[in-house]
Amino acid sequence: MSEPTAAPAAPASAGKPRSLWQDTWDILKHRKIFWISFALLIMFLVMAAFPSLFTSKSPEYATLAKSMEPPSSDAWFGYDLQGRDVFARTIYGARTSIIVGVLATVGTVLLGGVVGVIAAYRGRWLDSLLSRIGEIFLGVPYVLGAIIILGSVAPVQSNPGKTMIMTVVIVVLAVLGWPVLARIARSAVIQAKHQDYVQAARALGAGPFRIVFKHLLPNSLAPILVYATITVGSYIGAEATLSLLGIGLRTPVISWGIAIADHTRYIRTGAHAMLFPAAFLSLCVLTFVMLGEAVRDALDPKLR
Amino acid sequence: MRVAKGAQIVAGTALLALGVAACGGGGSSTGGSGGGSNPRAADGTVFIRGCEPQTGFVPGNINEVCGGTINQFVFDQLIKYNSDTAAPELSQAESIESPDNKVWTIKLKPGLKWSDGSPVTAKNYVDAWNYTAYSPNAQNGGWWFGGVEGYSDVATEDPDGPDGPKEAPKPKSDKMSGLEVIDDLTFKVTLTAPEAVFRTKLGYTTFSALPDAFFKDPKAFVSNPVTNGAFKFVKWDHNSQIVVEANPDYVGTEKPKVKKIVYKMYKDDDAAYADLVSNNLDFTELIPPSALAGDKWKSDLGDRAIEGQQGVIQTVTFPLYDKEFGGNADFRKAVSMAIDRKTITEKIFNKGRTPLDGWISPLVDGYKTPGACGEFCAYDPAKAKEYLDKAKAAGYTPPKEYPIWYNGDSAHKEWVDATANSINQAFGPDAGVTFVGKAVPTFAEFRDIITTHKMKGLFRTGWQMDYPHIENFLNPLFKTGAGSNDGLFSDKELDAKLHEADTATDPADSIAKYQEAEAMLTKEMNAIPLWSFGLQAGTSKWVTGVKVTPFGVLDPLSIAIKEA
Amino acid sequence: MTEVLPESKSSNGTYGGALLEVDNLHVEFHTRAGVAKAVNGVTYSVNAGETLAVLGESGSGKSVTAQTIMGILDMPPGKIANGEIRFRGTDLLKLPEEERRKVRGEGIAMIFQDALSALNPVFPVGWQIAEMFRIHRGMSRADAKKKAIELMDRVRIPAAKERVSDYPHQFSGGMRQRIMIAMSIALDPEVLIADEPTTALDVTVQAQIMELLAELQRESNMGLILITHDLGVVADVADKIAVMYGGRIVENAEVHDLYRNPAHPYAKGLLESIPRVDLKGQELYAIKGMPPNLLDMPTGCAFHPRCPYRQEKCVTDVPPLHTISGTRGSACHFWREVLDGDAQ
Amino acid sequence: MGRYAIRRLLQLIPVLLGTTFLINYMVWQLPGDPFAARCGQRPCPDAYINAMRAEFGLDQPIIVQYWHFLKNLLTGDLGVNFNNVSVASQLAESWPITVRLGLMAVAIEAVIGIVAGVLSGLKRGGFLDNVITISTLILLSLPVFVTGFLLQWLLGVQLDLIKPTVSDGAPFVELIVPAFVLASLNLAFTARLTRTSIIENRRSDYVRTAIAKGLSNRRVVGVHLLRNSLIPALTFIGTEVGSLMSGAIITEGIYNINGIGGLLWRAVNDHDFTIVVPIASLLVLVYLLANLLVDLLYGVLDPRIRYE
Amino acid sequence: MATPSEVVLEVRDLVKHFPLTQGILYKRQVGAIKAVDGVSFELRRGETLGVVGESGCGKSTLAKLLMALERPTSGKVLVNGKDITTAKGAELKHMRRNIQMVMQDPYTSLNPRMTVGDIIGEPFEIHSEVVPKGDRRKRVQELLEVVGLNPDHINRYPHQFSGGQRQRIGIARGLALQPEIIICDEPVSALDVSIQAQVMNLLDGLQKEFNLAYIFIAHDLSVVRHISDRVAVMYLGKMVEVGTDNQIYDRPSHPYTQALLSAVPVPDPEGREQRERIILQGDPPSPANPPSGCRFRTRCWKAQDICAEQEPLLEIRAQSGDHPTACHFAEASDVVHVS
Numbered sequence A: 001m002s003e004p005t006a007a008p009a010a011p012a013s014a015g016k017p018r019s020l021w022q023d024t025w026d027i028l029k030h031r032k033i034f035w036i037s038f039a040l041l042i043m044f045l046v047m048a049a050f051p052s053l054f055t056s057k058s059p060e061y062a063t064l065a066k067s068m069e070p071p072s073s074d075a076w077f078g079y080d081l082q083g084r085d086v087f088a089r090t091i092y093g094a095r096t097s098i099i100v101g102v103l104a105t106v107g108t109v110l111l112g113g114v115v116g117v118i119a120a121y122r123g124r125w126l127d128s129l130l131s132r133i134g135e136i137f138l139g140v141p142y143v144l145g146a147i148i149i150l151g152s153v154a155p156v157q158s159n160p161g162k163t164m165i166m167t168v169v170i171v172v173l174a175v176l177g178w179p180v181l182a183r184i185a186r187s188a189v190i191q192a193k194h195q196d197y198v199q200a201a202r203a204l205g206a207g208p209f210r211i212v213f214k215h216l217l218p219n220s221l222a223p224i225l226v227y228a229t230i231t232v233g234s235y236i237g238a239e240a241t242l243s244l245l246g247i248g249l250r251t252p253v254i255s256w257g258i259a260i261a262d263h264t265r266y267i268r269t270g271a272h273a274m275l276f277p278a279a280f281l282s283l284c285v286l287t288f289v290m291l292g293e294a295v296r297d298a299l300d301p302k303l304r
Numbered sequence B: 001m002r003v004a005k006g007a008q009i010v011a012g013t014a015l016l017a018l019g020v021a022a023c024g025g026g027g028s029s030t031g032g033s034g035g036g037s038n039p040r041a042a043d044g045t046v047f048i049r050g051c052e053p054q055t056g057f058v059p060g061n062i063n064e065v066c067g068g069t070i071n072q073f074v075f076d077q078l079i080k081y082n083s084d085t086a087a088p089e090l091s092q093a094e095s096i097e098s099p100d101n102k103v104w105t106i107k108l109k110p111g112l113k114w115s116d117g118s119p120v121t122a123k124n125y126v127d128a129w130n131y132t133a134y135s136p137n138a139q140n141g142g143w144w145f146g147g148v149e150g151y152s153d154v155a156t157e158d159p160d161g162p163d164g165p166k167e168a169p170k171p172k173s174d175k176m177s178g179l180e181v182i183d184d185l186t187f188k189v190t191l192t193a194p195e196a197v198f199r200t201k202l203g204y205t206t207f208s209a210l211p212d213a214f215f216k217d218p219k220a221f222v223s224n225p226v227t228n229g230a231f232k233f234v235k236w237d238h239n240s241q242i243v244v245e246a247n248p249d250y251v252g253t254e255k256p257k258v259k260k261i262v263y264k265m266y267k268d269d270d271a272a273y274a275d276l277v278s279n280n281l282d283f284t285e286l287i288p289p290s291a292l293a294g295d296k297w298k299s300d301l302g303d304r305a306i307e308g309q310q311g312v313i314q315t316v317t318f319p320l321y322d323k324e325f326g327g328n329a330d331f332r333k334a335v336s337m338a339i340d341r342k343t344i345t346e347k348i349f350n351k352g353r354t355p356l357d358g359w360i361s362p363l364v365d366g367y368k369t370p371g372a373c374g375e376f377c378a379y380d381p382a383k384a385k386e387y388l389d390k391a392k393a394a395g396y397t398p399p400k401e402y403p404i405w406y407n408g409d410s411a412h413k414e415w416v417d418a419t420a421n422s423i424n425q426a427f428g429p430d431a432g433v434t435f436v437g438k439a440v441p442t443f444a445e446f447r448d449i450i451t452t453h454k455m456k457g458l459f460r461t462g463w464q465m466d467y468p469h470i471e472n473f474l475n476p477l478f479k480t481g482a483g484s485n486d487g488l489f490s491d492k493e494l495d496a497k498l499h500e501a502d503t504a505t506d507p508a509d510s511i512a513k514y515q516e517a518e519a520m521l522t523k524e525m526n527a528i529p530l531w532s533f534g535l536q537a538g539t540s541k542w543v544t545g546v547k548v549t550p551f552g553v554l555d556p557l558s559i560a561i562k563e564a
Numbered sequence C: 001m002t003e004v005l006p007e008s009k010s011s012n013g014t015y016g017g018a019l020l021e022v023d024n025l026h027v028e029f030h031t032r033a034g035v036a037k038a039v040n041g042v043t044y045s046v047n048a049g050e051t052l053a054v055l056g057e058s059g060s061g062k063s064v065t066a067q068t069i070m071g072i073l074d075m076p077p078g079k080i081a082n083g084e085i086r087f088r089g090t091d092l093l094k095l096p097e098e099e100r101r102k103v104r105g106e107g108i109a110m111i112f113q114d115a116l117s118a119l120n121p122v123f124p125v126g127w128q129i130a131e132m133f134r135i136h137r138g139m140s141r142a143d144a145k146k147k148a149i150e151l152m153d154r155v156r157i158p159a160a161k162e163r164v165s166d167y168p169h170q171f172s173g174g175m176r177q178r179i180m181i182a183m184s185i186a187l188d189p190e191v192l193i194a195d196e197p198t199t200a201l202d203v204t205v206q207a208q209i210m211e212l213l214a215e216l217q218r219e220s221n222m223g224l225i226l227i228t229h230d231l232g233v234v235a236d237v238a239d240k241i242a243v244m245y246g247g248r249i250v251e252n253a254e255v256h257d258l259y260r261n262p263a264h265p266y267a268k269g270l271l272e273s274i275p276r277v278d279l280k281g282q283e284l285y286a287i288k289g290m291p292p293n294l295l296d297m298p299t300g301c302a303f304h305p306r307c308p309y310r311q312e313k314c315v316t317d318v319p320p321l322h323t324i325s326g327t328r329g330s331a332c333h334f335w336r337e338v339l340d341g342d343a344q
Numbered sequence D: 001m002g003r004y005a006i007r008r009l010l011q012l013i014p015v016l017l018g019t020t021f022l023i024n025y026m027v028w029q030l031p032g033d034p035f036a037a038r039c040g041q042r043p044c045p046d047a048y049i050n051a052m053r054a055e056f057g058l059d060q061p062i063i064v065q066y067w068h069f070l071k072n073l074l075t076g077d078l079g080v081n082f083n084n085v086s087v088a089s090q091l092a093e094s095w096p097i098t099v100r101l102g103l104m105a106v107a108i109e110a111v112i113g114i115v116a117g118v119l120s121g122l123k124r125g126g127f128l129d130n131v132i133t134i135s136t137l138i139l140l141s142l143p144v145f146v147t148g149f150l151l152q153w154l155l156g157v158q159l160d161l162i163k164p165t166v167s168d169g170a171p172f173v174e175l176i177v178p179a180f181v182l183a184s185l186n187l188a189f190t191a192r193l194t195r196t197s198i199i200e201n202r203r204s205d206y207v208r209t210a211i212a213k214g215l216s217n218r219r220v221v222g223v224h225l226l227r228n229s230l231i232p233a234l235t236f237i238g239t240e241v242g243s244l245m246s247g248a249i250i251t252e253g254i255y256n257i258n259g260i261g262g263l264l265w266r267a268v269n270d271h272d273f274t275i276v277v278p279i280a281s282l283l284v285l286v287y288l289l290a291n292l293l294v295d296l297l298y299g300v301l302d303p304r305i306r307y308e
Numbered sequence E: 001m002a003t004p005s006e007v008v009l010e011v012r013d014l015v016k017h018f019p020l021t022q023g024i025l026y027k028r029q030v031g032a033i034k035a036v037d038g039v040s041f042e043l044r045r046g047e048t049l050g051v052v053g054e055s056g057c058g059k060s061t062l063a064k065l066l067m068a069l070e071r072p073t074s075g076k077v078l079v080n081g082k083d084i085t086t087a088k089g090a091e092l093k094h095m096r097r098n099i100q101m102v103m104q105d106p107y108t109s110l111n112p113r114m115t116v117g118d119i120i121g122e123p124f125e126i127h128s129e130v131v132p133k134g135d136r137r138k139r140v141q142e143l144l145e146v147v148g149l150n151p152d153h154i155n156r157y158p159h160q161f162s163g164g165q166r167q168r169i170g171i172a173r174g175l176a177l178q179p180e181i182i183i184c185d186e187p188v189s190a191l192d193v194s195i196q197a198q199v200m201n202l203l204d205g206l207q208k209e210f211n212l213a214y215i216f217i218a219h220d221l222s223v224v225r226h227i228s229d230r231v232a233v234m235y236l237g238k239m240v241e242v243g244t245d246n247q248i249y250d251r252p253s254h255p256y257t258q259a260l261l262s263a264v265p266v267p268d269p270e271g272r273e274q275r276e277r278i279i280l281q282g283d284p285p286s287p288a289n290p291p292s293g294c295r296f297r298t299r300c301w302k303a304q305d306i307c308a309e310q311e312p313l314l315e316i317r318a319q320s321g322d323h324p325t326a327c328h329f330a331e332a333s334d335v336v337h338v339s
Helices: A020-029 A032-049 A086-122 A124-139 A142-153 A162-193 A196-203 A208-244 A256-266 A272-299 B002-022 B065-074 B122-133 B142-147 B212-216 B218-223 B269-277 B289-304 B329-337 B341-347 B381-393 B413-427 B443-451 B471-478 B492-503 B507-519 C009-014 C062-070 C097-106 C125-136 C141-154 C173-184 C203-220 C231-237 C255-260 C265-273 C312-316 C335-340 D002-029 D046-055 D062-074 D087-122 D127-141 D144-158 D173-202 D205-212 D217-246 D249-254 D260-269 D273-301 E059-066 E089-096 E116-126 E133-146 E151-155 E163-175 E193-210 E221-227 E245-250 E255-263 E305-309
Strands: B045-050 B079-081 B088-090 B093-097 B103-108 B179-183 B186-190 B231-237 B241-246 B260-265 B305-317 B353-355 B401-407 B434-440 B458-464 B527-539 C020-031 C034-046 C051-055 C078-087 C108-111 C191-195 C223-228 C240-245 C248-254 C322-325 C328-330 E007-022 E028-044 E048-052 E074-079 E099-102 E181-185 E213-218 E230-235 E238-244
Touching: A020 A272, A032 A086, A032 A272, A086 A124, A086 A162, A086 A208, A086 A256, A086 A272, A124 A162, A124 D002, A124 D217, A124 D273, A142 A162, A142 D002, A142 D260, A162 A208, A196 A208, A196 E099, A208 A256, A208 A272, A208 D127, A208 D144, A208 D173, A208 E116, A256 A272, A256 B289, A256 D144, A272 D127, B045 B065, B065 B231, B065 B241, B065 B260, B088 B093, B103 B122, B122 B142, B122 B179, B122 B186, B122 B212, B212 B218, B269 B289, B269 B527, B269 D144, B269 D249, B289 B305, B289 B527, B329 B381, B329 B413, B329 B527, B341 B353, B341 B413, B341 B527, B381 B413, B401 B413, B401 B443, B413 B434, B434 B443, B458 B471, B471 B492, B471 B507, B492 B507, C020 C062, C034 C051, C034 C062, C034 C078, C034 C223, C034 C248, C051 C062, C051 C231, C062 C078, C062 C108, C062 C191, C062 C223, C062 D205, C097 C108, C097 C125, C097 D205, C108 C173, C125 C141, C125 C173, C141 C173, C173 C203, C191 C203, C203 C231, C203 E255, C223 C231, C231 C255, C240 C255, C240 C265, C248 C255, C248 C265, C265 E193, C322 C335, D002 D062, D002 D273, D087 D127, D087 D173, D087 D217, D087 D249, D087 D260, D087 D273, D127 D173, D144 D173, D144 D249, D173 D217, D173 D249, D205 D217, D217 D273, D249 D260, D260 D273, E007 E059, E007 E213, E028 E059, E028 E074, E028 E213, E028 E238, E048 E059, E048 E221, E059 E181, E059 E213, E089 E099, E099 E163, E116 E133, E116 E151, E116 E163, E133 E151, E133 E163, E163 E193, E193 E221, E213 E221, E221 E245, E230 E245, E230 E255, E238 E245, E238 E255
Parallel strands: B045 B260, B401 B434, B401 B458, C051 C223, C051 C240, C108 C191, C191 C223, E048 E213, E048 E230, E099 E181, E181 E213
Antiparallel strands: B079 B088, B093 B103, B103 B186, B179 B186, B231 B241, B241 B260, B305 B458, B305 B527, B353 B527, C020 C034, C020 C078, C240 C248, C248 C328, C322 C328, E007 E028, E007 E074, E230 E238
């Protein structure tokens, strides 16, 4: 006995039934960091859903004469190069940035998860094949892949609209990012696969679907979850890089990435135009990562 | 504790990275090693900003600015343009004469030499021109000789276009009948029709001579040329630098003041600028928008800043071949009047560009004020709306979203967005049309869409003069079927007027006719003039006397190293 | 050779008490769910050449006590609330960390249940043994390695010389435990704590290991604290025995006395509940219920919910460790009835 | 292990073939004629375009082109690019620079990331942990061009501590800041990974054993704990070598480093597949080899891993 | 011994070799780990067969083969006369209703993300024909009661139970389909002594109640003796001795069985100095490369040349008395009850 804290003999009579998730919740409830990041997340989500709650100004209305004017009581974050209100653009940018970050992550998780689970579950040659395909995708330089997919999926001649542009960027991020997640999912599932309860389920005659969805997936989620939260953050940043190269999001879309890419060079004349969106972006990334960390710490009994 | 320090550094750097933003408004940089001796003086070398040429040192094959710039350093042409006034002056030619603007007799100065010691002869010119024009040689500049008699014998068109199955037939001859060597220093050029601007054109790189050495091994020449200019070629490290050094045998009136010029290649204008500010680079003619903003560059560089004009204009063009986006004349005028050129040039370019009210660069022969465009190039939201209504009444319904296209790989986004915003705000929210800046990722794709006539919306066009003459801004752009008539504009009257101007023998008369032609552009307004380019350049504290030509490049003879 | 020790071995005679004494030790774990009192006033001692068996189930506090002696308790969440651990009369808990460290390995050494996880997986076993000599004795790499091979020979690892550079995972469970033992006896410690040393091993290997330990103890006159839950192993090797339950010692006895006639209902229940290879019983006696929850200990005697001798008093009063005779003690209000075998 | 390595190397062949073909094919799919843009605002003469297309085999089907590419590759002839400059010589010039930059970035990432991770893991939940967490995450969230540009201005122009751009030979000292910028993205990952494994291993039995052996705290942490906790971080960093090199495009642009990234970026913009394909293949090869190396390294670091 | 009744499980010449492969492109088989190498036995209704042996002797592989979790290299496992090793799909699923298992580690054999109700109810979900949907919850609660757990705890999660309780949950899951055979793979070795007795009594009681047949795999010889009607001793993939509990424990005739028994510590300090121990030297050889002839010969004090040349068959021998043993020099002797 080396873990006296595990207190295996929970009194059989005490309290209501609690699930592992509820236990996790109990731990989370007492974490300051969780509440801070949770509050921030809610703020960002509300911002994304109802930007007009935060500002009455239009993010698109440009008064060129006010170009790069610094923050004032009139415009809290000042004006950008085109003379648009930086505060309004930062607020409205949240939606795109969060949607791109979250959906690209969801895409990555789905694609990578499916491939990883299949590779781990079926093993043998299929595992090798999928792993090799993943290597090809990881090996191809990111920017090259992005240009090619962006160029061939939504050729500019077709004059893609907002939704199309966002969809394509999301697809690009997911298509180029899935192999990493597939690896994580694969190793998590392989670990879970050798657990006794999977053997027990097989002995009961459970089919592959039941084993994967009831037994393997729920027990492989933690590492995927943690990676996913970091990924949301890095995707929001990657979106900015693609914008800088002129192949990512672009007008008429409003996003933090575009704002940063457009104004990084102007930092000396008007840092505010870049700094405020960048601060929001960093805060948002921090929010997701902290949330992921908090949940992971709470989920993982080893780290308690 | 050893490790603890490391962590503080990590944390510190991250905080620093944020902190820097707060002190972004700092003054001019001290840079360099802080005065004292001039490091350039020791070996007389200066470093200027450059970029990797697409083709090597064969003047007839060059058509982009990276190669063009360095070629101008090493090749002299028959004439050169004055670096202050852009006026053509004789350079290698002693005289260029024609009684009728059709037959030209060109005499070379005596004693001109190639860098391998051989003399520059009339034959060198005739051979070079024939080589460039001969279509199997696939030289980019071949079409420049289209006006020379016998050009059609040396250059054949591919009957099916570049993608067609048939090869172009082999030309009848490899020599143009219009070129004739009279003696060692004289040759005669016969044109198919009189051309008033022929003399002015001769300063363009394509009209350079080629030494005999070239014809022995054209391939080797590409990267190791024998030249006749003020500087001679030393070495070319691809993607990194080209080095040229002063030609001791140069016979021109003005001699190089530095021993060596290193043409250092940059991928990024900001990087070059950062090097300039810290005196690691001695000259750049590209001050990035970030430094132009708020006139930072002037405070950064102080008296090292150079301002001027260059023969480049910015326009946007309508795809007249497309019904939906081509619009009608009133719509096009409405758009033009909805663009606040003044505010854009002030805010986006910090007055680095000048609003245009015509289609001609202010630098060239034939420019006049007020410009031909007149009221249609003046910002007037009320009138713009009026014309928009007129356009609609005439049956044109603009699409809901109207793009302005540009290539995303260089710095156009800011002004295109500003232009779109200006139009939108002038038209008002009820206009039923929203202008949006849209980027085509690369210039290659952009050009491809333009040349295949698939543009759906306004698109960025611009013109950098080849030689300083009004003709250069009209013929290639607006003549029916002209090479750079990207919007497929066609106006028979205009074509006729241009032909008149082309063949007029009196230069002044010719210019007047070109101006008349320009005025006719207001009728259709197929392209909207925006602004002409100013010139912003800068030098390090180590050099002096730097002049920039109207073409926007360094005059290599002007640059000199400061006395220590 | 042991000038670093608070008291040198040669002064053995000058100190009258036992070699190692644990006195009224209290250890708590501060967790999110509350304070778990893992060790609740444990007192025991061991002398040179003597084998003390500490018997108890998971959560009884036997390992925590051992870890506290060794100073390898995770703090936090662990906290020593009270008590002394005297080694040759010096309270280890009051020693500065630097001196405490010197006691580890040289004065007191420890072997663990799971040798595979207790040995560092990325270093060769020889290196891990030699580390003792290099760090404590400042020997050169080559000398230390030689000593390591000698030790591996001594714990009867076949072909020690060839296997000195192998990694822990390349050995069988029994061999790994031998390596653990070799490492712990490297510096001739005076007390060896063996925390369930054979639980993970097969019976045949268990027999080998126990024999080896006994032999090593004879050779060097070590005091041995054997922590186990296996009554069979205890019967084979122990001199005296301390039975732990719920963080307390419930019975203290010479090994023969305990097996002959246990004085605490828990010890009695344990003895009756083990199946025996030499007997085939009808139905096993089973102690009902479950071990106590450390976060929510029963009032009074911790064993009372499971005890057949339970009375009112047991629910309210914590029984002290009654002295029965000499060193024998039982923490049961009704130890007499237990000894007489009258369950109610 | 040798056999394993050989098998993995053999497996590289189909992956490489697949990748090179894919890249060839994808570059082909890009809209825009590579030669149409080579004459500025003017359309290029047909004669020129035809000659270039014939010279570079664009008039042939993709399979034929791919075959030529393979054939040339095997004979070690990479040909010339659209600018008629030898591809091999360009690679030879820029490759070592990018390798140097990439390796330095890896070194910086390893040193800073691991030190930060160890510190925050040991002081889990403490002030230092939070500072490290937040600062590495800010680095993670800032796009690389922001970091690059800020450091260039701050250190290069304002404080004049470094040259704003890297000079021709890309000497070691001048590459430090660009390498840091390149590493900044992954720093957070490395630190997190190290932190997690430190926290996990800190409670492990062998650490307990090491303490019980009477070792000093420094030795317990520095030898026993660190060696085991490094494995995940080092393998992560190893797989990053390849992506750092292909990810250098922006950093190389900002600091005007004459490496693979700039070459690739320009070639992509010019649709110059004569450069794109070899570089991309090279990067994929490096990535795969780095992965292989990491797997082998894993076996060295963790003797429990066996290869069959 | 129970009165002879119907054979519910018959194992014939069961062999499981895990191939060892080598090669760069094509993997050649260069050897095999002979985990189970020709095991035969039968099990009757209501009977318990104990299987003992050291770790690595093939006990657990045997359990997996019986449960059709691994496919054997050769041999048959007949469950009520039908071969489970070749059954597939619906047939296999149906056969599984008759043979279930209880696993060793109560901490890893229950899915931590499922409630006890879901875990015990999973067999009903898989075999939906057994209990109609509406009655399942009730059945689960009944099962909880049967194994001595509070039926109200149906919504709890495994980590909220102690080790013993978790093992009861595992047993309830095994009972759910009302199988005739339960394979118990070290069901009590992870439990505390006081809890172990409870679980053993539970298993005993259930056997009587439902007339179950057990294969009881364990390394703890005293536990095996307590519960088993017959005992089989395994060494390196082979059975070396089979007999009733009394035959094996009182009159072991194979040297390995004797060594194994003598090594078990007896919880009685009296006369511990006098007891003679057979202490085997070294570890069992690798099953990848077992010794020729008799596999035990390398550790056997009786080994002679014949042991290396000829493999002793598992048969009743003159000296061994009444039960089969696989030793050329078998000789019954009581190593447990030494006075």
